[in-house]
Amino acid sequence: MLLEKLTSACGLPGFEDEVRDIIKAELERHADSIKVDRIGNVIVFKKGKKDSPHIALSAHMDEVGLCINGIERDGTLKFASWGVDSRILPSMHVLIGKDKIKGVIGNKPIHLQKEAEQKQVYGIDAMYIDIGCDSKEEAEKLVHKGDFVAFSSQFVAFGTNKVKAKALDDRVGCAAIIEIMKMDLPISVTGIFCVQEEIGLKGSAIAAQSLDADLVINIEGTICADMEGIEESKRVTTQGAGPCLSLMDMTSIYSKRYLEAIVKVAEDDKIPYQYRRTGMGATDAGRYHAGGAGTPCIGIAVPCRYIHSPVSVMHKNDYENLVKLIEAFIKKGAERVIG
Amino acid sequence: MDTKELLTRMNDVPHVSGYEDELAQVLTDVFSQYTEVSKDKFGNLIARKKGTGKGPKVMFMAHMDEIGMMVSVLCDEGFVKFSRMGGIDARNMLAQEVIIHGREKVYGVIGIKPPHLTSPKEQQKPVELHDMVIDTGYSKAELEKLVKPGDIITFKQELVSLKNDKVACKALDNIAGIAALYCAVKNLEHYNHDADIYFVASAQEEVGCRGGKTATYAIKPDIGIAVDVVFGRTAGLGEHESYELGKGPVITIGPTVTRALFEDLKNTAVKNNTPYQVEVAPSGTGTDADAILITQGGVCTGVVNIPLKYMHSTVETLMIKDVEMTGKLLSDYIISLQDREKEDEKCFWKN
Numbered sequence: 001m002l003l004e005k006l007t008s009a010c011g012l013p014g015f016e017d018e019v020r021d022i023i024k025a026e027l028e029r030h031a032d033s034i035k036v037d038r039i040g041n042v043i044v045f046k047k048g049k050k051d052s053p054h055i056a057l058s059a060h061m062d063e064v065g066l067c068i069n070g071i072e073r074d075g076t077l078k079f080a081s082w083g084v085d086s087r088i089l090p091s092m093h094v095l096i097g098k099d100k101i102k103g104v105i106g107n108k109p110i111h112l113q114k115e116a117e118q119k120q121v122y123g124i125d126a127m128y129i130d131i132g133c134d135s136k137e138e139a140e141k142l143v144h145k146g147d148f149v150a151f152s153s154q155f156v157a158f159g160t161n162k163v164k165a166k167a168l169d170d171r172v173g174c175a176a177i178i179e180i181m182k183m184d185l186p187i188s189v190t191g192i193f194c195v196q197e198e199i200g201l202k203g204s205a206i207a208a209q210s211l212d213a214d215l216v217i218n219i220e221g222t223i224c225a226d227m228e229g230i231e232e233s234k235r236v237t238t239q240g241a242g243p244c245l246s247l248m249d250m251t252s253i254y255s256k257r258y259l260e261a262i263v264k265v266a267e268d269d270k271i272p273y274q275y276r277r278t279g280m281g282a283t284d285a286g287r288y289h290a291g292g293a294g295t296p297c298i299g300i301a302v303p304c305r306y307i308h309s310p311v312s313v314m315h316k317n318d319y320e321n322l323v324k325l326i327e328a329f330i331k332k333g334a335e336r337v338i339g
Numbered sequence: 340m341d342t343k344e345l346l347t348r349m350n351d352v353p354h355v356s357g358y359e360d361e362l363a364q365v366l367t368d369v370f371s372q373y374t375e376v377s378k379d380k381f382g383n384l385i386a387r388k389k390g391t392g393k394g395p396k397v398m399f400m401a402h403m404d405e406i407g408m409m410v411s412v413l414c415d416e417g418f419v420k421f422s423r424m425g426g427i428d429a430r431n432m433l434a435q436e437v438i439i440h441g442r443e444k445v446y447g448v449i450g451i452k453p454p455h456l457t458s459p460k461e462q463q464k465p466v467e468l469h470d471m472v473i474d475t476g477y478s479k480a481e482l483e484k485l486v487k488p489g490d491i492i493t494f495k496q497e498l499v500s501l502k503n504d505k506v507a508c509k510a511l512d513n514i515a516g517i518a519a520l521y522c523a524v525k526n527l528e529h530y531n532h533d534a535d536i537y538f539v540a541s542a543q544e545e546v547g548c549r550g551g552k553t554a555t556y557a558i559k560p561d562i563g564i565a566v567d568v569v570f571g572r573t574a575g576l577g578e579h580e581s582y583e584l585g586k587g588p589v590i591t592i593g594p595t596v597t598r599a600l601f602e603d604l605k606n607t608a609v610k611n612n613t614p615y616q617v618e619v620a621p622s623g624t625g626t627d628a629d630a631i632l633i634t635q636g637g638v639c640t641g642v643v644n645i646p647l648k649y650m651h652s653t654v655e656t657l658m659i660k661d662v663e664m665t666g667k668l669l670s671d672y673i674i675s676l677q678d679r680e681k682e683d684e685k686c687f688w689k690n
Contacts, residue, residue, distance in 0.1 A: 072574070087433055087462065090428075093496070101502075102507075104507045106648055107652070108576065109570055109652075110426050110650075111426065111570070111625070113428070118430070121430065130648070132505035138502075158447070158475070159477045164436075164448055223455050223456065225452050225453055227452065227474070228416055236456065278455075278456070306448065307453050
């Protein structure tokens with residue numbers, strides 16, 4: 001399965017090679033051109049029966065993780081993190097660098113802790129990764145400062161149509177674009193697979209400058225807190241209720257005109273959808289709508305529980321309906337509203 | 340089967356305290372290749388390797404049970420609340436994968452709210468156990484057909500190989516001890532020993548050394564040695580409380596341990612060039628030895644440990660050669676008992 005292949009690959013910001021290679025191989029026979037720009041974004045163009053309208057679909061290739069920033073005398077590794085709640089790190093299994101060296105984040109056994117210690121969280125400073133090396137010299141042969149660290153987590157199908165994996169944010173977006181670009185499409189579509197979204201929307205900043213499209217549909221795995229004990233108003237999205245349409249977040253107010261157009265397509269075709277009910281978060285749309293000469297954007301996402309952790313969970317129906325809705329929009333809605 | 344293979348096989352079956360049956364079955368298959376195996380009423384597994392009748396009755400005991408959880412409540416939206424079985428740091432539980440052993444094996448994850456919706460202040464406070472839930476991906480109606488309160492839950496973490504002969508997984512405490520017993524029985528396969536040996540895989544140690552009590556009572560050994568794990572050395576842990584991986588078995592001394600047996604074990608290590616370390620346990624040992632000592636009018640008691648980092652987590656880490664050296668110490672000790680009763684009428688276990 002494509003999503004399994006994509007989530008099994010490791011693509012930390014700046015090191016998206018494995019994901020890039022999968023995308024290129026998947027779309028090679030389905031595209032008119034595939035280019036990799038200077039920062040590493042993959043730009044795939046597929047000419048439609050007509051030149052106009054021209055829609056861009058964008059997703060990011062990178063995932064959250066850790067970065068090695070020190071090697072200790074006892075052979076353990078210090079690390080930095082971003083976008084991760086450090087409370088998920090104790091007892092985590094990880095993969096380091098391009099050789100995917102296995103490591104674990106352990107901590108002091110409960111038997112030796114004082115009661116007060118258990119009331120504190122482990123700070124990043126107090127944690128380290130153990131790869132089994134016994135000295136700095138030994139570890140230095142295998143690991144280097146600056147190596148990226150991915151969560152070690154397998155793709156698991158479970159429950160009723162649920163999937164657990166790492167990096168659903170945003171391999172769901174990559175998978176959706178690949179699927180759509182393999183279809184027979186009436187209009188021209190550019191697929192943009194960005195690098196370095198998680199560290200500040202870096203790849204899209206560059207992609208936006210050379211983009212010449214009528215509309216960008218930014219596709220994401222987004223936050224979902226529909227968990228036990230969380231009140232309705234804080235849940236943001238609901239799993240199984242369809243793809244989430246963005247209204248606004250920290251970097252964008254999405255185009256009302258196009259939002260209404262995609263909602264109409266969803267309603268005409270009876271495809272379930274929901275709105276993303278928060279202004280938190282940031283996406284590459286922030287770069288597209290206000291970068292270059294400005295391209296209007298809509299944002300559409302699969303709700304992912306436990307996002308930015310090794311055990312992100314999504315509902316397969318949400319993913320399938322997201323693909324269906326974008327396909328319907330490209331095939332029916334786009335011409336009506338653009339041009 | 341090599342040590343790592345056996346550890347993998349044991350790690351892959353559930354064996355939470357009181358629910359050790361599946362592991363007991365694996366061990367029946369494994370040990371019955373070498374000797375007779377039986378299971379007692381409590382759930383302990385006993386492999387007896389008979390001696391010539393001229394030596395003492397020696398019991399090696401390693402506990403079978405692992406830490407885990409139990410289902411307490413099925414919530415309205417299909418999430419599962421749970422209780423801990425054994426000492427688990429709640430801070431090690433977020434984002435972990437689990438298996439609920441209901442009518443069938445049900446996969447789940449222990450989730451957490453997204454960081455985007457968590458204030459920096461909230462991130463400075465550990466999530467408490469009663470606020471955690473398991474996400475099984477089912478609705479309550481579907482889940483009720485598969486899971487009920489009281490079902491046991493294990494962590495899902497396969498055995499992973501690290502550098503330098505080290506491995507990491509969820510239940511090395513104490514499948515490592517059992518693997519040491521396995522090494523010992525293999526070493527003694529063709530040896531005609533005087534001692535009558537009982538290899539015991541005990542049940543329910545983590546919740547109070549319960550199986551250790553009943554097995555010792557029934558066997559009534561002259562010498563009882565608990566084989567368990569001890570804190571491995573990591574940054575921040577001192578020499579007085581932790582032991583180095585790769586430096587061999589850790590022999591315990593303290594009031595629980597019979598001093599002559601401690602000396603015997605040390606001498607055996609020295610004579611056979613097995614490196615060893617010494618742990619001081621000034622009160623209890625936190626192992627089955629605490630039960631062995633005070634059963635059947637008192638048993639000569641010893642403790643041999645395997646150093647293990649990150650105890651009671653899904654990243655417990657040890658070195659395979661420590662397990663094998665521990666097994667060798669046990670078999671060498673049996674060999675050292677050869678002709679002892681003949682040569683020394685006042686052997687310490689006869690008092």
